[in-house]
Amino acid sequence: MTHPDYPHLFSPIRIGNFVVPNRICQVPTDISSGNADGSVNQRVITYHEQIAKGGCGFIIVGASTPDRATGRPTVTCLSVDEDPMIPGLAELAEAMHRHGATCAVQIQHPGRQAAWPRKDLVSATDQVVELPGSAGHEVVYAEELAKGKSVRAMTVEEVYALVEKFAEAAWRVQQAGFDAVELHGAHGYLIAQFMSPYVNRRNDRFGGTFINRMRIVLEIIARIRHKCGRDFPVGVRYSGEEWIEGGRTIAESVTIAQLLEQQGADFVDISAGIFEAPAAVMDPMYYPQGWNTYAAEEVKKHVSIPVITSHTLRDPGYCEKILAAGRADLVGLSRQMIADPYWANKAYARQPEEIRKCISCLVGCWQESLMIKRHMRCAINPAVGDERFIHLEPAGTPRRLGVVGGGPGGMEAARIAALRGHQVTLFERTGELGGALLCTCMLPGKNKLRWYADWLRRQVAKLGVEVRLHSTPGLEELRGFDAVILATGSKVARPAIPGIDSTRVCTFEDVLRCKVEGCEYHPGDREPPLECGQTVLVWGDHFAAADSAEKLAGDGKKVYVVTENREFAQWMEPCHRDVLFKRFAGSNGEGLTSKPFQHTVTVIANTTVTEIKDSGEVALMDHRFRKSALAVDNVVLASVVPEESLYDQLLDAEITAVKIGDHKRVRNLLSAVKEGANAALTIDDGLALNANRALTSRHPTEVGRGAGVIAAG
């Protein structure tokens, strides 16, 4: 049956000797959630099973190491280097097969980019690397200079030994019942280190000429064929362009695909980038949908094996167009499946508006997980890594819940609580829901945040949450609830310095307010954004400061950013930071076509503002007490502190209340959503505050019947 909306997306395709039921592929995603020895556990099975259940046709399990001793891409990646891993892998394959999906494992040796071990790393070439966007980067060192690692070139004997380990690993994948295997030749990992003209400086049979650089992957394919038979499908993932001077360009990528096809590869999976320039690998929010598909399209013109395209594919309608135009054979989604594993089913059911679209923030799945050697999470999908959110238990006793603050944390709390059967009232001070997510909706590249705000608004409305806009409830109003979640976020900080009340001083909210006209949600009560003068000083080191600087620089202003810290935006996810600094310097992220800033943005670090004069002169002082001055038209205050709180009053009045997100401590979207979701999940029988003043319920039997039950307040 042809699907009425997405006929191409939901048509089958043959890869080698197996048929994928639709054109949707989960491109490899290392969720770093295996056991410490790399064996499969229930977390790994659940993650992939949900994607299969969600209707994805072809799931490529993320980077799995063929040799733990010399390289794990993440500390708890899967391992395929020993036969005892096979039974666990078989369970994983079965869990996907029983939902109709086909599946492969990506075999990857990280070489220089290993997260573990941290020393004695190997590569194609002797090198000292510092790759701040990579999971192998030493984010644990406070000392800047300690971050670089030296790696050494593998000997020819070592290369051949590793080729054998790849083939053995593929054989284990086959034994476990997977439909195929994929080799990871992208993103500057080991195979890519050999294939890359930028990295590979060898002059033996594994370097120098094109064919020598390709030799490692060709040898691996040949050995896999020998071990697994000619029928076992093998695919290769590599970067269409490395986006670095001296790196691979698209012309060579076409030749690679042709060579791989000749050598019997069954599919190619065209990715992007190398970790020297990490943004093309892990494309941040700035990147428009489908920006990398040109590479698959070019390759596809020259081969007849299936070609997978990936990078920021979010809308089924957009994916359908790629396939209909013949630009690729399968659409590859990684982070989208993290944010919403049921993407395919929602498209199939013709409900694309129900898809929780990934906003490409990289906070949960990268910065605060794989990069710091933890299991993968997601900023907007609390069910990743936490099965309690997959099958929500209905509340034992429905409660009346008041949520104060309609930002992402408050809305997520309202959503989960309503799904569990609680009666929820959501109070929002302004005229619309969305909170801090809305600050950037006018900012080129950052407007994906609005997708999430829209999705939450839709869920809140659908679930019958009572929304009270323009509402700041007091103690008396909140007394009527069984529990109150305070999610009012943060507000601008106003340091007590001379001139802080000058007319030249404004706040990030004045600058970032979205435009009034043409906004479908605008309730008609908001001032248009403030028009700043030509030279602006942004003071702070927070999302608010980075976004204000970008907004103003994008409007053609000359912007100075003043931070008391040693470097600006150290808290920022490193791929975003990489693009931000390139844009500050007047260039752009790799592959981005957005207009570069007219003036460079000047960051003044280790410095504070001591006075703002009415004339526009701003007095500065650095960490060595040296004074200087700048003449500007406006100063934008862009530091934040938690909003004033009713919390203590609520507790004094014996109302069960809890603070979440920035209202508790200024952090990010991941914390707000996670805490909102957790609070809503906790509200149940025996609701109380424990001795830590945390919400608790469902007490153990031992304390549930009298002694030890905690009184609220």
Ligand SMILES: Cc1cc2nc3c(=O)[nH]c(=O)nc-3n(C[C@H](O)[C@H](O)[C@H](O)COP(=O)(O)O)c2cc1C
């Ligand atoms: C948490 C995480 C893990 C990833 N692991 C792998 C991996 O194991 N192998 C790989 O080739 N790419 C990996 N990638 C890259 C993705 O497959 C994908 O190319 C990239 O995220 C861009 O596509 P997307 O917008 O669909 O996420 C990973 C990406 C993320 C965010």
